Amino acid sequence: MPEFVLTVxxxxxxxxxxxxVFTVVGVIRKDLFAGVRSKGIVASPRGVGGTVPSGPPPAKxxxxxxxxxxxVTAGQLAGTRITLSEAxxxxxxxxxxxxxxxxxxxxxxxxxxxPRDGQWFVEDLGSTNGTYLDxxxxxxPTPVPLGVPIRIGRTSLELRx
Amino acid sequence: xxxxxxxxxxxLAFAMALVAAYGAIVEANQFDKITPTFWVPAxxxxxxxxxxxxxxxxxxxxADPVLIPAVALVNGLGVGFLRRLDLARSIANNEPExxxxxxxxxxxxxxxxxxxxxxxxLLLVVRDHKVVSRYAYxxxxxxxxxxxxxxxxxxxxxxxxxxxxxxxxxxxxxxxGEFAKLALVSFFAYYLVRKREVLSLASRRxxxxxFPRGRDLGPVVxxxxxxxxxxxxxxxxxxxxxxxxxxxxxxxxxxxxxxxLIIGLLLFFGGxxxxxxxxxxxxxxxxxxxxxxxxWLEPFATENYDRVGGxxxxxxxxxxxxxGGLFGSGPGSGSPGFVPEVRTDFIFAGMGEEIGLFGxxxxxxxxxxxxxxxxxxxxxxxxxxxKLVAGGLAFTLGLQVFVILGGITGLIPLTGQTTPFLSAxxxxxxxxxxxxxxxxxxxxxxxxxxASGGGVDRPGGPKKAPTQxxxxxxxxxxx
Numbered sequence: 197m198p199e200f201v202l203t204v205x206x207x208x209x210x211x212x213x214x215x216x217v218f219t220v221v222g223v224i225r226k227d228l229f230a231g232v233r234s235k236g237i238v239a240s241p242r243g244v245g246g247t248v249p250s251g252p253p254p255a256k257x258x259x260x261x262x263x264x265x266x267x268v269t270a271g272q273l274a275g276t277r278i279t280l281s282e283a284x285x286x287x288x289x290x291x292x293x294x295x296x297x298x299x300x301x302x303x304x305x306x307x308x309x310x311p312r313d314g315q316w317f318v319e320d321l322g323s324t325n326g327t328y329l330d331x332x333x334x335x336x337p338t339p340v341p342l343g344v345p346i347r348i349g350r351t352s353l354e355l356r357x
Numbered sequence: 358x359x360x361x362x363x364x365x366x367x368x369l370a371f372a373m374a375l376v377a378a379y380g381a382i383v384e385a386n387q388f389d390k391i392t393p394t395f396w397v398p399a400x401x402x403x404x405x406x407x408x409x410x411x412x413x414x415x416x417x418x419x420a421d422p423v424l425i426p427a428v429a430l431v432n433g434l435g436v437g438f439l440r441r442l443d444l445a446r447s448i449a450n451n452e453p454e455x456x457x458x459x460x461x462x463x464x465x466x467x468x469x470x471x472x473x474x475x476x477x478x479l480l481l482v483v484r485d486h487k488v489v490s491r492y493a494y495x496x497x498x499x500x501x502x503x504x505x506x507x508x509x510x511x512x513x514x515x516x517x518x519x520x521x522x523x524x525x526x527x528x529x530x531x532x533x534g535e536f537a538k539l540a541l542v543s544f545f546a547y548y549l550v551r552k553r554e555v556l557s558l559a560s561r562r563x564x565x566x567x568f569p570r571g572r573d574l575g576p577v578v579x580x581x582x583x584x585x586x587x588x589x590x591x592x593x594x595x596x597x598x599x600x601x602x603x604x605x606x607x608x609x610x611x612x613x614x615x616x617x618l619i620i621g622l623l624l625f626f627g628g629x630x631x632x633x634x635x636x637x638x639x640x641x642x643x644x645x646x647x648x649x650x651x652x653w654l655e656p657f658a659t660e661n662y663d664r665v666g667g668x669x670x671x672x673x674x675x676x677x678x679x680x681g682g683l684f685g686s687g688p689g690s691g692s693p694g695f696v697p698e699v700r701t702d703f704i705f706a707g708m709g710e711e712i713g714l715f716g717x718x719x720x721x722x723x724x725x726x727x728x729x730x731x732x733x734x735x736x737x738x739x740x741x742x743x744k745l746v747a748g749g750l751a752f753t754l755g756l757q758v759f760v761i762l763g764g765i766t767g768l769i770p771l772t773g774q775t776t777p778f779l780s781a782x783x784x785x786x787x788x789x790x791x792x793x794x795x796x797x798x799x800x801x802x803x804x805x806x807x808a809s810g811g812g813v814d815r816p817g818g819p820k821k822a823p824t825q826x827x828x829x830x831x832x833x834x835x836x
Contacts, residue, residue: 197385205382206687210712212378213719216371216430220423220726223364227422276739279806291487296740298550 262314263342263355271351273297285309287348288321301325301349309340316340316355325349361422362414368426369410373403376433379688383441386689387448397457398440401466402433405473412477416484417801421730424800427723428778428793435779436465438708439700441689461700461781468783475787476794486798490547490742497544503537504600508590521591522773534596535788538603538753539795545604546745549611556612580604581624585632594629594646595760595772601625602756603749610748653770670697674706674765685713700781702773706765728755734800747799750792
């Protein structure tokens with residue numbers, strides 16, 4: 197084998213190794229920004245005043261857009277996102293809940309979120325300390341607007357488009 | 358979220374191409390020609406990893422796409438390097454080229470098969486990582502027993518190179534501690550999910566940091582004592598550091614209190630310094646650790662270099678790394694024969710001579726990415742037990758790489774840890790692939806869509822969530 201080929205192979209291998217590393221990073225990057233982009237959709241109606249005419253759009257955006265994600269905004273699970281499907285979501289300490297919260301103020305089966313015709317309803321399942329939508333206590337199935345916090349114990353949840 | 362299984366397949370193909378290229382370059386350097394069968398080990402490995410990929414497609418479709426290819430690359434390069442050592446030996450002895458399943462490289466290939474079968478079984482059996490929490494106390498007991506077995510066994514059955522970490526039966530030896538860490542992570546996670554409130558709420562503020570109350574220090578002190586016992590009776594600093602670090606970090610993740618890290622570091626360094634002082638004055642069970650520390654402090658001193666069990670190994674490793682320099686001598690053209698234990702503990706030094714700092718740092722970044730994906734799964738998963746298990750497992754992997762690499766490069770006293778996925782050895786490979794399978798399972802739960810009632814399809818699970826509760830004013834109380 198000529199020396200030249202060996203040298204090329206030696207450096208080529210190292211370069212390929214690093215290309216592999218960067219390919220992996222690329223895949224991870226796609227994964228990371230999948231969450232951020234959806235956040236951008238939330239922010240644009242409020243933040244960008246220039247492109248969107250002021251006034252009605254925010255309210256309209258809230259009513260018109262379907263919720264696609266449930267995001268935990270406060271509490272031990274803060275930052276967790278659940279991609280919504282047609283299935284109801286149960287919240288509580290019980291192991292078989294969709295969102296398991298280990299919180300002294302949460303009951304085993306605390307509340308659940310049910311979709312009906314594209315609108316999500318929150319329903320308290322007879323919890324000890326109650327479920328709150330923004331400030332009001334939830335007594336029956338209550339429609340949940342986008343971006344309004346649902347409070348359970350020390351945990352807050354929000355629907356996001 | 359997309360499953361990204363095809364991205365995984367693509368990355369896997371890339372990784373295997375790299376392994377094949379490595380094999381080809383090794384042959385070019387060793388034989389001065391590339392034999393027509395250079396691709397066979399890489400192809401065999403590809404078949405194995407493809408099998409795991411298919412299992413993941415069916416049992417954990419949303420699992421992280423990066424974990425398997427990254428680990429497969431490290432594992433494949435490990436097999437390639439071990440085969441390279443076999444080739445060098447056969448050339449030196451004028452023997453024919455060893456078969457694909459002969460020698461250390463072949464054994465490693467067989468171990469990879471076993472490890473992947475174990476990982477697949479774990480993925481098939483454990484369909485929901487929360488099930489593991491039901492066996493937490495059993496696993497905790499199993500973990501402690503596994504750690505203790507080598508300490509209790511007589512030296513003839515458990516000691517290799519001065520570290521009592523093994524169970525030896527004839528020519529066959531396993532390292533139970535490798536499996537113990539998996540069991541212990543599950544147990545710690547379960548225990549801390551239960552106790553986190555007490556540990557994180559009751560505290561006293563001192564110097565701007567919240568410190569826990571004295572009586573809550575019980576568990577951390579217990580684990581500290583246990584790991585000191587490991588240090589003394591199994592004569593292995595690395596393992597002790599691994600278990601203790603694992604517990605402290607899980608505690609930190611569970612409570613979000615930086616004070617646990619401070620307490621942990623103080624306790625550990627205090628304990629190690631104490632062991633060093635005792636080793637210098639009393640000797641006995643501490644003598645081994647004292648020797649290792651001396652070797653670490655002065656590796657180039659003549660009396661340490663010439664002593665049996667002295668710094669010869671460490672110095673040869675450092676010289677190999679130094680010879681490699683920035684770009685290395687090229688795969689297959691170094692002389693790893695000078696480094697003792699190059700197949701196991703010093704594999705990084707041996708590889709480092711040939712792929713240089715550039716190659717080694719690529720490998721390190723790959724380890725880093727594996728750990729990052731594990732932590733990421735922990736961040737995204739929706740239950741505390743899963744968070745703690747994923748965080749603990751990912752951290753264990755990172756810490757183990759740190760301990761062995763720190764030892765080889767002289768940053769910390771050298772201890773006989775295996776380099777995950779790279780070193781020759783079945784126990785380490787199997788245990789670490791099980792670890793990856795668990796991470797895959799958790800990341801599947803983290804990235805997958807929420808199924809109804811959270812029941813990620815649990816076949817044959819007797820416990821089904823009551824589907825209709827409506828407004829019934831009852832609370833289901835679980836023991």
